Amino acid sequence: MAPYVELTVGEVNMTDDQRTLGSLGARTAQTLASRAWSFLAPFVGLLVVLSVIQAYHLIWKPDNPFLKTHQLQLIAKQTAIVGVGALGMTVIIVSGGIDLSAGSLIALTSVLLAVLLRREVPACLDDYPRIAAAWQALALDRLPVALAVFFVLLAGAAAGALNGVLITGLRLVPFIVTLGAMLIYRGMAEWLADQKKVMVVGDHVPDWLTTLLDAPTSPWQLVCYGVWIVVLLGILLAAVMRYTVFGRYVFAIGSNEPTARLCGVNVPRMKIAIYALGGVFMALAGIFDFNNLSAQGNPTSGEGLELDMIAAVVIGGGSLSGGRGSILGSIIGALTMTTLRSGCVYAGMSNPVQKLLIGAIIIAAVAIDQGLHRGRKQRHSF
Amino acid sequence: MNEPRFSMSGVAKRFGGTQALADVSLAVNAGEVHALIGENGAGKSTLMKVLAGIHAPDAGAMALDGKTYAPNGPAAARQAGVAMIHQELSLAPHLSVEANILLGRELRRFGVVNAAEHRRLARAALARLGQAELPLDVPVGSLPIAQQQLVEIARALVSEARVMVFDEPTSSLTEDDTRRLFEVIRELRASGMAIVYISHFLEEVAAVSDRYTVLRDGRVASNGDLRDTTLDAIVRAMVGRQLEELFPNAKRQPGDVVLEVKGLSGRESPRDVDFDLCAGEVFGLAGLVGAGRSELVRCLYGLEPIRTGRVRLVRHGQLRGAAGDSIARGVGLVSEDRKSEGLAVGLSIADNLTLSKLSPFSRFGWLNLRARERDVAGWMRRLDCKAWGPRQAVEQLSGGNQQKVAIARLLHQQADVLLLDEPTRGIDIGAKAQVYRLLGELASSGKAIIMVSSYLPELLNVCDRIGVMCRGRLREVRSADAWDAESIMHCATGREIAAPENVGGIN
Numbered sequence: 001m002a003p004y005v006e007l008t009v010g011e012v013n014m015t016d017d018q019r020t021l022g023s024l025g026a027r028t029a030q031t032l033a034s035r036a037w038s039f040l041a042p043f044v045g046l047l048v049v050l051s052v053i054q055a056y057h058l059i060w061k062p063d064n065p066f067l068k069t070h071q072l073q074l075i076a077k078q079t080a081i082v083g084v085g086a087l088g089m090t091v092i093i094v095s096g097g098i099d100l101s102a103g104s105l106i107a108l109t110s111v112l113l114a115v116l117l118r119r120e121v122p123a124c125l126d127d128y129p130r131i132a133a134a135w136q137a138l139a140l141d142r143l144p145v146a147l148a149v150f151f152v153l154l155a156g157a158a159a160g161a162l163n164g165v166l167i168t169g170l171r172l173v174p175f176i177v178t179l180g181a182m183l184i185y186r187g188m189a190e191w192l193a194d195q196k197k198v199m200v201v202g203d204h205v206p207d208w209l210t211t212l213l214d215a216p217t218s219p220w221q222l223v224c225y226g227v228w229i230v231v232l233l234g235i236l237l238a239a240v241m242r243y244t245v246f247g248r249y250v251f252a253i254g255s256n257e258p259t260a261r262l263c264g265v266n267v268p269r270m271k272i273a274i275y276a277l278g279g280v281f282m283a284l285a286g287i288f289d290f291n292n293l294s295a296q297g298n299p300t301s302g303e304g305l306e307l308d309m310i311a312a313v314v315i316g317g318g319s320l321s322g323g324r325g326s327i328l329g330s331i332i333g334a335l336t337m338t339t340l341r342s343g344c345v346y347a348g349m350s351n352p353v354q355k356l357l358i359g360a361i362i363i364a365a366v367a368i369d370q371g372l373h374r375g376r377k378q379r380h381s382f
Numbered sequence: 383m384n385e386p387r388f389s390m391s392g393v394a395k396r397f398g399g400t401q402a403l404a405d406v407s408l409a410v411n412a413g414e415v416h417a418l419i420g421e422n423g424a425g426k427s428t429l430m431k432v433l434a435g436i437h438a439p440d441a442g443a444m445a446l447d448g449k450t451y452a453p454n455g456p457a458a459a460r461q462a463g464v465a466m467i468h469q470e471l472s473l474a475p476h477l478s479v480e481a482n483i484l485l486g487r488e489l490r491r492f493g494v495v496n497a498a499e500h501r502r503l504a505r506a507a508l509a510r511l512g513q514a515e516l517p518l519d520v521p522v523g524s525l526p527i528a529q530q531q532l533v534e535i536a537r538a539l540v541s542e543a544r545v546m547v548f549d550e551p552t553s554s555l556t557e558d559d560t561r562r563l564f565e566v567i568r569e570l571r572a573s574g575m576a577i578v579y580i581s582h583f584l585e586e587v588a589a590v591s592d593r594y595t596v597l598r599d600g601r602v603a604s605n606g607d608l609r610d611t612t613l614d615a616i617v618r619a620m621v622g623r624q625l626e627e628l629f630p631n632a633k634r635q636p637g638d639v640v641l642e643v644k645g646l647s648g649r650e651s652p653r654d655v656d657f658d659l660c661a662g663e664v665f666g667l668a669g670l671v672g673a674g675r676s677e678l679v680r681c682l683y684g685l686e687p688i689r690t691g692r693v694r695l696v697r698h699g700q701l702r703g704a705a706g707d708s709i710a711r712g713v714g715l716v717s718e719d720r721k722s723e724g725l726a727v728g729l730s731i732a733d734n735l736t737l738s739k740l741s742p743f744s745r746f747g748w749l750n751l752r753a754r755e756r757d758v759a760g761w762m763r764r765l766d767c768k769a770w771g772p773r774q775a776v777e778q779l780s781g782g783n784q785q786k787v788a789i790a791r792l793l794h795q796q797a798d799v800l801l802l803d804e805p806t807r808g809i810d811i812g813a814k815a816q817v818y819r820l821l822g823e824l825a826s827s828g829k830a831i832i833m834v835s836s837y838l839p840e841l842l843n844v845c846d847r848i849g850v851m852c853r854g855r856l857r858e859v860r861s862a863d864a865w866d867a868e869s870i871m872h873c874a875t876g877r878e879i880a881a882p883e884n885v886g887g888i889n
Contacts, residue, residue, distance in 0.1 A: 244747045245740045252737050256726035262685065262717055263738035263791070264706030323728045 037372065042316045042332035045365055049336055053343035066346055073223055075338050077213050080226040081106070081288045082308045083334040086316075087230070087237050088160075088281025089309040090330040094241070095274045096254035096322025097167070097174040101181035102282050102309055105159050106302035108189040109152050109286030114198035114297025116140065116148040117205055123194045145206055153283045159185060160279020164272030182306070189299040198297040205295060212291040226288050230331065233284075238327035250274060254322030312337055315365050336365075385448050387412040387576035388433075388464075388545050393442035395428055395600075402428040403439070403600045410545070410576045410593075415567060417591035417608070418580045421620055421836065425600040426580050430547050433578075434466050435459030446544070460486075464545045465538030473530055475523030480504045482522050483537045507536040510573075511566050528559035535566065546570065547578045552586060553672055564590050582670045584613050584875050596620055614868070621838055621867030629843035630822040636846060637661035639696055640830045641799055643682065646691035651854030652678040654691070659799065664821055664831045666845030666862065668838065669874045674854040675834040676718055679801040682832075683715040684708045695799070709738050714797030716788045718804040718834070724788045725776050732758040732772035734787050739795040761790040766816060782813025789820065800824065800831045806840060818844050838867045852876050 050067070057066040085102055092099050115122045119141050125132040135141060143151065159181070166177045212226040241247035249270050252260040261267055289301050314320065315336055316329025340361060344354040389409040395402045403425050410416040420426045431437045433444070435453030444451045446462055453459035473482050483504040489496045501518060508516050511532050516525075522533055531551060538546055548567070552560045567590055571577060581587050587594065588608060595605040596619040604611075604619035641659040646652055651674025659665055667675040680686040682693050684703040693701045698711040705715075717724035725734050732751075735758050736743070743754040758772040767786040769779055776784055785805065792800050802821075806814045821844055825831055835841050841848055842862055849859040850873040857873055 243749050243751065245744050245749060246747060248733060248737065248740060248749065251729060252726055252733065255728045256722070258717075258723040259726040259734075260737070261705060262715065262723055264704075264709040265737070266706060323726070 038317055038326075039328075041369055041372075042329045042336070045315065046332050046336045046339065049339050049343070049361075053339070053347070056343075056347060061347075066343060071342070071346070073215065075335065075342050076223040076227045077215075078342065079331075079334050079338040080213060080224070080230055081285050081292065082305060082312060082337065083230045083331055084226075084233065084281055084288060085285040085305060086309040086312040086330045086334045087233060087327060088278035089306070090313050090316075090318060090325050090327055091237070091241070091250060091274055092174075092278045093310070093313050093318050093320060094254045094322060094325040095250045095271065096257065097271070097274065098178060098310065098320065099160075099163065099275065099278055099282075100175065100178040100306050101159070101163060101185050102178075102278070102285075102306035103302035103304060104182045104185035104189065104306075105156060105279060105282040106286045106289055106305060107297075107299050108159065108185045108192070109156050109283040110289040110293075110301060111189045111193040111198055111297035111299050112155055113148065113152045113287060113290050114200050114295070115192055116143055116151060117145065117200045117209075117295075118198065119143075119202075119204070122192060124191050145204065145209065149209070149287065152287060153280055156279040156281075156283025156286065157276045158279070160282070161272050161276035163279075164275035167275070168268035168271050186299075193297060193299040195299065197293075197299075200295045200297075209287075210291055210295045212288060214291075226291065229284075233281075234327050234331050241327060246270075246273070251323060254324075256323070308337060309334070311362050315362065317369065386410060387414075388444065388446045388451065390429070390433065390444045391442060393429065393432055393439045393444070395432060395437055395439050401600055403432070406442070406597070406600070406602055408595055408602075408605075410578060412544075412574045412576050413571055414593060415571050415577045415579050415591045417587040417594040418578055418597065419584070419587060419594055419616060419620060420597035420603075421838065424597040424620070426597055427549070428600070429597065430466065430549060430578065430580065433459070433545075433547065434464055460541055460543075463541075463543050464547070465541060465543035466547045466549065467531065467534050467538065467551055468549050473522045473534060476521055478519050479508075479516060479522055479525070479533055480518040482533055483507060483540055485537065487541055503540055504536065507539040508532070510539060510569070511536055512562075512569075528555050528562070531555075531563065532566070535570075543575070545576045545578070547580070549580045550582070551579075552581065552583065560586070582875060584616060588613060617868050617871045621871060629840070630819050634662050634822075634825055634846060636663035637828060641682075642694045642696065644692050644694075646678070646681060646693060647689045648674075648677050648681045648686050649689065650674075650677070652681060652851070652856070653854035655856045657849060657856060657859060659830045659832060661798075661828050661830050662825050663846040664825050664833055664844055666841040666848040667832060667834045667851060668836075668841050668848055668870050669851035671836065673851040673874065675851050676803050677854075678851070678856075679715060679803055679832060679834060682708075683713060683801055685715070709795055709797070712796065712798040713801065714738070714792030714795055714799070715801040716785075716792065716803060716805055718807065720781070720784055720788060720808070725784060727777035727784075728775060730773045730775055731762065731767070731769055731779075731787055734776050735761060735772075735791050735794055738791055757794070761794060762786075765790050765793075765820065780809075780813075782809035782816075785809050785813065785817065789817070793824075798829055800829055801834075802831060803834045804836065805833060806835070806837065814840070838870055841870070842867065850874050 054066050057064060085106065089099060089102060121132045121135050121141055125135060163174070163178055163181050166172060167174050170177070212229070213224050216222060216224055241250065249260065249265050252263070252265060253267055253270060257267060285302075290297055293301070312333035313325055313330045314333070316326060316331070316333030318325030318330065337358070340358050341354065344357060349357070386409040389407070391407045393406045394404050406425070406429055408416070408429070418426050418429070428437065432439045435456045435458050438454070446464070451462060453462060453464070474485065477485070480500055484500050489499050504518055505514065508514060513529070513532050513536070516529065516532070522530055525533070535546070551563060555563060567577060567579070579587065579591055591608055593605070593607050594611075594616065596603045596616060598620060604616070637660055639658045640661045643655060643657050646655045653674070655678060657665075667678065669675050677686055681688050682701070684701060684705045684707065688703050695701060695711055695713070701708055701711065701713065721727060726737070732755055736754055740749060742757070743750045755772045761767070762769065762772065765786040767783050767790065769783060776787060779787070789802075789805065806817050809817070818840065821831060821833070833841070833845060842865060845862045847859060848862050848865050848870065849856050850870055851857065852874055853876070
């Protein structure tokens with residue numbers, strides 16, 4: 001075996017500070033480039049996906065190009081439900097958590113909305129006359145529409161907060177708690193809906209609550225109202241994440257929880273608030289789902305949607321270990337997923353092939369992003 | 383015995399800006415227990431990690447039984463017969479005693495584990511340690527810590543170790559268990575094992591070792607036969623150091639008492655601690671690793687529970703034991719573990735510096751990021767923190783500059799009582815000097831500072847008063863002038879007062 005090589009020869013004995021100063025300019029450039037990349041990567045991904053699909057159609061089906069107004073409107077509309085959920089999921093994931101109950105919560109809230117709008121005591125309470133009486137006493141069977149919507153959002157917040165309370169109170173990992181909650185909320189949805197779709201008929205349901213995802217009625221509307229809601233909420237939430245104390249705490253908890261605690265952040269209370277906020281967005285997704293089904297609450301909808309949201313967040317640059325993620329990125333991520341799916345359908349691929357392809361692309365996208373990220377980190381360290 | 387069992391010569395190792403080891407030579411014979419002694423950070427662990435193949439040395443050579451020994455990883459070192467018995471045991475707690483002893487050395491016959499042979503080997507190894515009765519099938523995690531250690535030693539025996547390194551093996555043992563462990567070590571020595579024994583407790587060292595090497599600042603300060611020396615000489619070798627021109631020597635006049643601690647006890651440590659802290663003084667806490675110094679400041683701050691006793695700020699009343707409350711009342715803590723607690727290294731300097739107090743920049747929860755960056759840039763200038771700007775991620779800074787961010791956070795939150803846990807750990811000498819100067823300025827401006835440190839020269843030269851902790855208790859508090867390095871070491875290792883915990887009994 002060869003003896004150890006003298007490695008210290010020729011190494012200049014610099015202090016930390018000299019070293020930092022020496023490469024300050026180079027590092028500034030690197031950091032700026034790294035930031036630009038984090039910001040642009042999801043867009044680049046989406047553009048690549050769009051162009052590949054378009055190229056495919058131009059080459060193989062020149063009479064039927066993929067990119068056209070109607071197709072883009074459809075993609076936007078199909079992104080609305082996952083997109084609004086992904087907003088809430090982003091906050092949760094940035095804080096270092098996860099919410100597997102999101103899909104079930106969408107079903108539960110959409111069913112709840114349908115039940116409230118039906119304006120009668122739900123069938124599941126037939127065997128419980130006392131609760132049914134309470135339902136009537138609380139006027140839940142004749143709520144004004146706006147109040148019903150408010151109730152649904154509140155229920156979403158409560159369900160999310162419950163997740164947060166269990167995570168902090170029982171000191172369980174979010175994965176386990178929300179895995180259990182996924183079944184619990186699904187069960188509640190099925191029970192509340194009596195295992196059937198809950199239909200709402202009657203003229204007391206206003207148009208604005210059933211046509212959110214309908215095709216735009218005038219050309220300058222561009223996309224359906226639901227998509228505009230996602231865009232506006234996205235802008236608002238991005239500002240909250242960046243410009244509020246709440247947002248900075250979310251990043252701090254996700255980046256390093258002990259540091260947040262050291263700095264006096266009330267971590268349990270923050271976590272409950274984060275999951276509650278997530279729940280509100282899931283309830284909104286539930287309301288969208290109600291729209292999508294033309295005023296129906298479906299206890300089986302939203303299955304697996306939580307995974308689409310997580311994929312959207314991760315494709316958008318979020319890290320499942322917390323501390324990293326962006327609202328804009330997640331929306332682009334959700335859009336990428338829908339575009340892929342829509343492109344596969346448009347190209348006439350079979351369902352299994354679609355799944356194989358999309359699965360592979362998710363893994364590849366995150367691997368590429370991480371590889372680039374790691375490469376940058378190594379260049380930074382010395 | 384003509385040739386040592388293993389030898390290291392001229393070993394050097396550098397991490398970033400610090401020379402962890404320089405020209406260290408060490409030779410241990412078969413049938414010898416060799417004590418490796420030194421302050422925290424003197425390079426003992428690094429040296430042993432070189433031996434165990436965890437670090438490759440920058441220079442120098444090692445030999446095992448006369449053959450060149452250059453392991454390219456821990457596995458290679460184990461294969462060559464070098465076994466480490468660590469402070470934190472490296473057992474798999476859910477596996478059985480037998481599985482742990484044979485872990486990684488499983489014998490296979492036709493791909494199937496040879497259970498009978500396993501049991502025989504495990505039983506034989508335990509018998510050599512006088513533990514023939516230890517059940518082989520119980521999970522290791524259910525055994526008391528002393529027996530777990532024996533399982534670890536048995537594992538080393540099964541792997542035919544020729545060199546064993548005990549790293550602070552008694553830190554979590556009772557007196558009886560320690561005595562039993564010493565018997566085991568003596569038997570291993572008699573059977574021709576070469577043993578390196580690392581400990582802070584000098585009595586233990588004297589009780590079990592034959593020869594010794596003292597490391598200081600990564601160099602050999604003294605070595606020889608334990609019979610030819612005194613413990614006092616060893617302590618002198620450990621701490622005797624030329625004082626660098628590092629320390630500002632402005633003497634201060636401490637003001638009124640600002641913090642009173644009475645009968646404070648935590649979960650395990652601290653135990654029944656009383657002291658007062660004055661405005662304008664730096665109060666040092668000395669002691670060995672595990673003496674309860676960090677736990678004490680964390681209790682004060684509210685990161686660890688207080689069992690009994692109270693902590694009262696003269697001006698702001700009793701602390702409630704929650705970090706947020708402490709910050710609001712002007713108490714701040716710099717964590718000893720910069721990377722995993724002190725700073726969120728993935729976030730920016732601005733985020734880290736202001737996380738504990740965002741209120742100056744917020745209205746109705748919305749932040750004025752520009753005002754925040756202006757403030758942060760001001761602190762960076764004041765503390766001479768080298769970075770391209772407030773938005774740079776902390777992970778890209780050097781250790782010294784990271785520490786400046788951590789300290790600047792306390793200044794930003796306007797703390798009057800600063801609890802600094804190893805504030806100069808892992809930063810280069812230039813940054814250390816800056817930190818010392820800053821501490822002096824802060825104390826002169828009337829802040830009260832508690833500094834936990836394992837580096838005696840800095841305690842002696844920066845602090846006004848020093849308290850020495852040992853096994854959870856604050857043993858003695860004196861003005862810094864009334865201490866010297868030797869008396870602190872004696873007090874911290876439990877020598878001066880014949881405590882019942884004292885092991886070995888050689889004086």
